[in-house]
Each structure stands twice: as C-alpha cells, then as structure tokens.
Amino acid sequence: MDVSKIREDFPILSRKMNGKPLVYLDNGATTLKPQCVIDAVCNYYSYLGANAHRGDYQMSAQVDEAFENARITAQKFINAKYKEEIAFTSGSTMGLNEIAIMLTQQVLNPNDVVLTCESEHASNILPWQQAGKAKNIQLEYIELDHEGKITFEAVQNAIHDGVKIIALAHVSNVLGFEAPIEEICKLAHEKGIIVVVDGAQSTPHIDIDVQKLDCDFFVFSAHKLCGPTGVGVMYGKKKWMDILEPVFFGGESNARFNKCGNLILKETPLKFESGTQPIEGVIGMAAAMDYLQKIGKDNIHAHEVMLKEYFLEKVKDLDKVIVYNANAKSGICTFNIMDKGKMLFAQDVAGYLDSLGIAVRSGQHCAKLLPDILHTAGTCRASFYIYNTKEDVDKLVEGLKNATIENCVNIFF
Amino acid sequence: MALDPTILRDIIMDHYEYPRNKELTEKDGYMSRHMASDSCIDDITVQSKIENGIIEDVRFDGVACTISTASTSIMTELVKDKSIDEAKEIIDNYFKMIDQQEYDEDLLEEAVAFSGVGKQANRINCATIGWKALRDMINESEEKDHE
Numbered sequence: 001m002d003v004s005k006i007r008e009d010f011p012i013l014s015r016k017m018n019g020k021p022l023v024y025l026d027n028g029a030t031t032l033k034p035q036c037v038i039d040a041v042c043n044y045y046s047y048l049g050a051n052a053h054r055g056d057y058q059m060s061a062q063v064d065e066a067f068e069n070a071r072i073t074a075q076k077f078i079n080a081k082y083k084e085e086i087a088f089t090s091g092s093t094m095g096l097n098e099i100a101i102m103l104t105q106q107v108l109n110p111n112d113v114v115l116t117c118e119s120e121h122a123s124n125i126l127p128w129q130q131a132g133k134a135k136n137i138q139l140e141y142i143e144l145d146h147e148g149k150i151t152f153e154a155v156q157n158a159i160h161d162g163v164k165i166i167a168l169a170h171v172s173n174v175l176g177f178e179a180p181i182e183e184i185c186k187l188a189h190e191k192g193i194i195v196v197v198d199g200a201q202s203t204p205h206i207d208i209d210v211q212k213l214d215c216d217f218f219v220f221s222a223h224k225l226c227g228p229t230g231v232g233v234m235y236g237k238k239k240w241m242d243i244l245e246p247v248f249f250g251g252e253s254n255a256r257f258n259k260c261g262n263l264i265l266k267e268t269p270l271k272f273e274s275g276t277q278p279i280e281g282v283i284g285m286a287a288a289m290d291y292l293q294k295i296g297k298d299n300i301h302a303h304e305v306m307l308k309e310y311f312l313e314k315v316k317d318l319d320k321v322i323v324y325n326a327n328a329k330s331g332i333c334t335f336n337i338m339d340k341g342k343m344l345f346a347q348d349v350a351g352y353l354d355s356l357g358i359a360v361r362s363g364q365h366c367a368k369l370l371p372d373i374l375h376t377a378g379t380c381r382a383s384f385y386i387y388n389t390k391e392d393v394d395k396l397v398e399g400l401k402n403a404t405i406e407n408c409v410n411i412f413f
Numbered sequence: 414m415a416l417d418p419t420i421l422r423d424i425i426m427d428h429y430e431y432p433r434n435k436e437l438t439e440k441d442g443y444m445s446r447h448m449a450s451d452s453c454i455d456d457i458t459v460q461s462k463i464e465n466g467i468i469e470d471v472r473f474d475g476v477a478c479t480i481s482t483a484s485t486s487i488m489t490e491l492v493k494d495k496s497i498d499e500a501k502e503i504i505d506n507y508f509k510m511i512d513q514q515e516y517d518e519d520l521l522e523e524a525v526a527f528s529g530v531g532k533q534a535n536r537i538n539c540a541t542i543g544w545k546a547l548r549d550m551i552n553e554s555e556e557k558d559h560e
C-alpha cells in the first residue's frame with residue numbers, strides 16, 4: 001500500500017487548518033474524499049442529471065443504470081447474496097431507525113426484550129427506546145468486560161427467553177473493539193433471536209461478509225468510507241426484506257394504489273426507497289467502494305493497526321498519556337493527558353491540537369460506559385485511515401508531549 | 414488599555430485550578446439550571462439566590478473544560494451582591510465582548526480574559542454556558558415579580 005500515492009488522491013489534504021498542514025485524525029467521525037468520488041458526484045450533476053426510475057429518455061436510462069450498478073457494487077462490497085437485500089438510506093442512523101420501527105411494529109410482541117450494550121452509539125439505542133414505547137419493549141444491556149469489550153460469554157449470559165432482538169455495533173466507535181458477531185448470530189439463531197448489526201465503524205476498515213456473519217440486518221454510512229454524506233445502506237436478509245412493510249410511503253415505492261387506500265407496494269428494495277433518492281450520493285458511494293476495494297480491506301486494516309502500534313510504542317514511556325484501548329485491534333486510539341498530576345479536560349487537549357493543525361475528537365461518550373469502565377468523564381479519540389502516515393502520528397505525539405494546561409489556555413490569546 | 418496576555422492567561426488558569434463558588438447548596442431560595450444540552454461535553458449546574466432585586470449568591474458545579482469552568486467561576490464573583498440591573502449590564506457587556514463587539518472593559522474586570530475566545534467559534538459555548546444559565550435565572554426571577 002503506497003500511502004504517498006493515496007494521499008495524492010485526496011485534494012483536501014493540501015489545505016491547512018489554523019495555518020498548519022492538516023493532520024486529519026477524526027476518521028471515526030467522517031472520512032475525507034478522494035478525487036474519484038468527487039468526480040463521480042460531479043458527473044451526476046454535470047452530465048447524468050435526470051431522476052432515477054422515471055423517465056423515458058436516454059439520460060434517465062443512464063441514471064438508472066448507474067444507480068442500479070451502484071446497488072450491485074454495494075452488494076458485492078458486503079457480499080450480500082441478492083441485490084434486493086440492499087436498500088439505500090440516508091445513513092446508519094436512518095437504517096437503524098427504520099429497522100427498529102419495522103421490527104417493533106411488525107415482529108415484536110408487547111414486553112419483548114431488545115438486547116444491546118452500553119458502549120453503543122446513540123443511533124443504536126435511541127431508535128429502539130423510542131420505537132419500543134408503544135409496546136413496552138425493554139432494552140437490556142450486555143455486561144462489558146473490564147476493558148469495555150463485548151465477549152461471547154457475556155452475550156450468552158444476557159440471553160433469556162424474553163430476548164427477541166440483539167442489536168450491536170460490529171466495531172465500537174468509542175474503543176474500537178470488534179464484537180464476535182458471527183458467534184453471536186449462531187447462538188441467537190438457535191434461539192430464534194434476530195440480530196441487527198451497526199456496521200458504521202467496521203465497514204470502512206475490515207472485510208464484511210454478511211453471509212458469513214449471518215446477521216439479519218446490517219447498516220452502514222458511505223461518509224465513513226470515503227463516500228458522500230447523507231447516504232448509506234440498510235441490508236436485510238431477503239426473507240425479512242420481502243415480508244416487512246416500509247416505514248415511509250410515497251412515490252417510487254408503490255406499484256399502484258387507489259383512493260380507497262388500497263396499495264400495492266413494489267418489491268424490495270424499491271419499496272424501501274420512497275421519494276427521490278440521493279442519486280449522486282449513491283453513485284459517489286459506489287465510486288468510494290471501488291476505490292477501497294482496489295486498495296484492499298486487508299491492507300487498510302493492517303495499515304491502521306500498524307499506525308496504532310506505532311502510536312502506542314511512541315507514548316509507551318510518556319507517563320502523561322493514558323491510553324484506554326491499547327488492546328483493540330483497530331485504528332482507534334482513545335486517550336487522556338495528564339499535566340501536573342491532573343487530567344486535562346479532553347476538549348482542552350483537542351483545542352490545543354487543533355491549533356497545531358491536528359484534528360481529533362473529544363467527547364463524553366456513553367454516559368455509563370465511561371465512569372464505570374474507563375473511570376473518566378471524557379476522552380480524546382484519534383482514529384486513523386488510509387491516508388494517515390507515521391509523520392501524522394509523530395506530530396500527534398509531539399503535540400501531546402506539549403499539551404499542558406498553559407498551552408491549552410494559550411490558544412485563546 | 415492593552416491587555417497583557419500572560420496576565421489574562423493566569424487569570425483563567427487560576428479560576429480553573431481554584432474555581433470560586435464551586436459547590437452546590439441544598440438551601441432554600443435558590444433557582445437552578447442544569448446546562449447539559451447545549452454541548453455534549455460540558456455538564457454544569459448553576460444555582461442563584463435572587464432576593465429583593467439583589468443577586469445574593471451564585472454557585473455552580475460540574476465537569477467542564479478550562480474555559481467553561483473559569484468563565485463561570487469569574488461570573489459568580491462578578492455578579493454577587495449586584496442588583497439585577499447591574500448584573501444585566503455586566504452580562505450584556507460580556508456577550509458583546511464574546512461577539513467581538515464594543516464593550517465596557519471596566520464592568521467586566523477579570524472576565525476580560527475571555528476577550529479572545531470569540532475567535533474560536535467552536536468554544537464560544539464554553540465561555541458562555543454559565544453566563545447563559547444566570548441570564549435565564551434572572552429572567553425567571555423578573556417574570557415571577559411581574560406575576
């Protein structure tokens with residue numbers, strides 16, 4: 001993997017932040033876009049132009065072809081068995097909301113239990129809580145181990161007869177641990193439990209094979225894998241996609257209807273895609289997938305893990321750097337900085353790094369996870385991707401060495 | 414008056430390391446505002462006791478960054494024992510300063526340390542979180558008086 005060549009594909013890397021060369025280490029939040037994705041999006045606006053599934057003219061047919069080819073690209077990207085299992089959404093959050101609403105209304109019975117865990121992103125907890133209110137669906141939380149990770153044993157222990165759905169992130173956005181989804185699905189299916197996987201943080205970084213995982217649903221967002229914002233995928237096994245009724249109705253998803261309320265929906269996936277879709281987004285997402293596929297997920301993951309190990313090695317002897325997830329094999333580094341015996345507030349550290357041109361995320365993550373397992377109220381997160389280099393890590397570590405309370409406050413003068 | 418950055422920085426550090434009035438009370442007669450929804454990271458509660466048009470006490474607690482903690486700490490000292498009208502004028506001037514508009518330096522005393530925060534748009538919330546809480550409580554106390 002030739003990182004310097006990859007960097008040339010990303011025009012944004014030549015911009016500055018606060019007058020310094022950009023060191024972008026917030027890839028868990030979103031990723032930068034290569035020129036081929038930008039071109040694909042622009043080509044829709046400057047050439048393709050028409051709506052999808054509508055017109056009777058050449059432009060429209062070209063859009064249809066690009067749009068449905070993008071579906072096949074997405075199908076291959078996660079190795080789905082059928083292209084009808086791929087429905088486009090606005091992103092992971094929308095997919096999780098739709099799945100939560102559909103399953104709660106159409107599959108669950110009152111008082112059923114949805115099993116999740118406390119390190120989940122809000123997008124995989126709140127939809128279940130809200131959709132579940134009408135049927136008094138209970139959310140239960142799998143106990144995390146001392147490092148904050150989900151173990152198969154803990155899932156085993158948490159399952160009981162009331163559990164009908166397990167909803168988990170494939171990779172956690174806070175600590176970067178991968179959940180043993182394949183094992184979980186095997187056990188869950190023996191007990192008739194549906195498994196919903198939030199793939200927002202795994203799809204950009206590791207090989208995804210939904211058939212091998214055998215999950216029932218899987219969602220992800222394009223923008224975290226070098227694609228456009230506002231578009232993503234909801235994958236569901238065909239048996240589910242066939243029987244579920246969509247959440248949204250309108251143009252494009254119906255085959256026919258009349259004023260008495262009789263409605264015949266189109267087949268999946270179109271029944272899930274009411275209204276004009278983000279066509280340029282779907283096309284841009286496919287371009288991003290092609291781009292990543294060429295680099296290879298194995299290479300991507302190995303590169304990120306190499307950068308993390310390099311980071312860990314460099315901060316090993318720095319007492320002031322506390323790393324919370326050294327054992328998570330991903331490109332996510334979650335840490336805090338000590339100065340004069342006190343922990344600096346994460347946002348102050350992020351603010352100081354920002355003044356050096358370094359973008360990291362500070363945040364108070366899931367309210368319960370952090371106090372109980374990490375014993376802190378907030379953390380900084382640096383997350384790597386294909387265009388990051390050892391020099392980026394060097395700059396980060398140099399910044400952390402100089403992160404003192406004085407320097408954090410100095411940025412305001 | 415040219416403001417010496419070193420002195421201003423020391424003011425912020427001093428209030429961050431030794432925040433004033435940083436302890437909530439259970440006593441009667443206090444209004445309270447929990448400021449957690451404005452940003453995902455600072456989480457502070459501000460309490461105030463306003464009686465007969467006078468701000469008798471302001472206190473706060475919570476987890477927050479240097480700027481939130483120090484700006485709230487300074488605010489509590491600045492408005493204590495002031496009349497509502499005086500406090501409103503101070504608050505007004507503080508917000509003007511943060512917005513990079515003309516303001517009366519003399520009214521703000523140590524709070525002038527935050528005159529540069531407005532340049533970092535993403536941190537304005539930190540410098541104003543405690544101040545907004547107080548502004549809100551003053552409004553509430555005035556509405557009560559009109560009832």
Ligand SMILES: Cc1ncc(COP(=O)(O)O)c(C=O)c1O
Binds near residue numbers: 029121169198200201
């Ligand atoms: C684990 C996880 N799930 C869901 C989401 C939500 O993704 P989006 O905002 O693209 O819908 C994120 C994004 O931060 C995430 O990290």
